[in-house]
Amino acid sequence: MKKKNKKLEVRKPNQEVRLASNVYIILIISFYSMIGIMTLCSLMLLIGIIAFKTNNLPLFSQIKTVISTIMIIIVLMFLILYPIKNTIEPETKLEKDAFIFALNRLGLKSKCELEKLNGIIHNLKRDRLHFSSESDLYRIYLLLENGQMVDYLISLRDLKQLIKIGQKVKIRNSNLKLPISGWCSDHLSISVIDEEGKTFYKFESYEPFNNKTKLKGRKIVG
Numbered sequence: 069m070k071k072k073n074k075k076l077e078v079r080k081p082n083q084e085v086r087l088a089s090n091v092y093i094i095l096i097i098s099f100y101s102m103i104g105i106m107t108l109c110s111l112m113l114l115i116g117i118i119a120f121k122t123n124n125l126p127l128f129s130q131i132k133t134v135i136s137t138i139m140i141i142i143v144l145m146f147l148i149l150y151p152i153k154n155t156i157e158p159e160t161k162l163e164k165d166a167f168i169f170a171l172n173r174l175g176l177k178s179k180c181e182l183e184k185l186n187g188i189i190h191n192l193k194r195d196r197l198h199f200s201s202e203s204d205l206y207r208i209y210l211l212l213e214n215g216q217m218v219d220y221l222i223s224l225r226d227l228k229q230l231i232k233i234g235q236k237v238k239i240r241n242s243n244l245k246l247p248i249s250g251w252c253s254d255h256l257s258i259s260v261i262d263e264e265g266k267t268f269y270k271f272e273s274y275e276p277f278n279n280k281t282k283l284k285g286r287k288i289v290g
Contacts, residue, residue: 077168077172078168078169078172081169085162086169088162088166089166090170092166092167092170093173096156096174096176096248098173099152099153099156101154102148103145103149106148114138124147139159152248155247156248157249157252158252160276161275163203164254164276167246167249168244168246171247177223178244178245178246180243180245181242181244182242183240184214185212185214185238185239186233186236186237188210188234188237189208189232189235190233191208192208193207193209194207195207195221204223204224205222205223205282206223206224207220207221208231208258210239210258220271220283221282221283222258222271222283222285223282223283223284228270230269231260237258238258240255240257240259241256241257242255252276253273253275253276255272256272256283257272258271258272268287269286270286270288271285272284
């Protein structure tokens with residue numbers, strides 16, 4: 069099940085989020101300003117080349133000159149704008165909240181997509197790819213109802229005996245499509261279901277998700 073075009077808001081943003089949002093506002097305005105300035109300069113340059121530099125050239129040479137100029141302009145725009153895009157892309161929950169708050173202040177829209185899936189725990193393996201002092205890091209492999217296999221980094225602590233292969237799980241995954249930066253995770257949760265069909269343990273994270281993000285677990289009481 070998916071929901072789209074949900075309005076995103078940061079409830080009661082703290083001072084840290086408000087301050088960080090000011091930085092994002094500057095970056096967002098700079099990004100769109102650079103697009104406008106570079107587009108205008110590119111058009112002026114292209115018109116100048118067409119008007120003054122290609123009059124005495126054969127048609128094929130004129131076409132080659134214009135195409136080459138357009139390619140150079142595209143490469144220059146990429147080299148200038150891509151670093152700004154990477155700077156804007158949120159990597160922590162604080163940055164994500166600050167970015168959303170900045171978008172709200174600027175009146176820009178973002179998109180939220182919610183996905184719910186069922187599956188089972190297919191495998192559990194101790195994770196050895198991340199250098200960490202933690203000895204409880206595992207990678208959990210889930211076989212979803214659509215046949216897809218996904219894996220996440222989790223912390224089991226002393227609860228490894230509670231989480232077993234074959235147990236049913238419910239995944240709730242909400243993703244944000246933010247202007248400039250693109251898609252990032254808003255909230256991911258994996259609910260482990262007992263024999264009575266109730267959630268007894270949950271792994272979740274509010275960080276912008278990547279393969280290195282550890283999902284924190286908690287036991288559900290009652």
